[in-house]
Amino acid sequence: MSLLDAARAVREMAYVPYSRFKVGAAIRGRSGAIYRGCNVENVAYPEGTCAEAGAIAAMVAAGETELIEVAVIADSPSPVPPCGGCRQKLAEFARADTPVLLATTEGATLATTVGELLPGRFDAGHMARAE
Template sequence: MTDEELVQEAIKYREHSYSPYSHFAVGAAVLTKSGKVYGGCNIENASYPVGICAERTAIVKAVSEGERDIVALAVVGDTPGSCSPCGMCRQFIGEFKIPKIIMANMHGARKTVTLEELLPFAFTDSDM
C-alpha cells in the first residue's frame, strides 16, 4: 500500500468522526506488517477526557485484533498544514514503535516523519 492510499483510508475514516463539541474531525489509518489496514476517527464525549483521538482509535483496533507490528500511520484533519498528532497520541504511537507517520490535511498537504522526529525524547519500555 502506498502512503497516499493510506492517507485516503484515513480520509474515509474521518467521515465517521463524532466531534459535536470541537467540530474538528480527524481520521487515521494504520498499516500493519501483515498488510492489513485499521482505521479510526476521533470520538468526543461531553466529559472531554473520556474522548479518544483518531490515531489511538486506529491503533487500538489493530492491537485488539492481534496486530502489534504497525509499519505506518496516517492522520488527516482539516488544518491549514499537515495535521499533527497530539502529545498523548505521540506517546501512544511511541509505545508501538511505529516508524513512519504521515501527517496530511484535506487540501493535499503531506509530511512524513519518523517516530524519532515526531517524539524525540519518548518515554519507552527501556526507561522502565
C-alpha cells in the same frame, strides 16, 4: 486503497458534535493490514478518544502489536500532528524510523517519523530495573 485514503474515509465517521474538528487516522500493521480510527468526542472532553488511539485499539484488537506506517488527516490550514499522548501511544507500537504522513483535506502533506514526533521517547528500556 492507500493508507491516506483509508484515513480520509474514516475521518468522515468522526463523532465531533462539540469541536466540529474531524480527524482520521490509519495505520498499517506488520501483516500489511490497515486499521482505521477517528476521533470520538464526549461532552466531558477528557473522555474523548483521538483518531490515532482508535486505530491502535483496532490493531491490537485484531491481534497485532507492531505498526509500520501511519497516516493522519484533518481539515486544517497545515498538517496536524498527533497530540502528545498519541505520540507516546504510537511509539509503543512503532520503531523510531516508522514513517508518518500528516495531511490536510486540501492536499498539503508533511512526511515525518515517529522518532521525529517524539524524540527522547519513554520506552520499556527505561523500566529495566522495575521489579
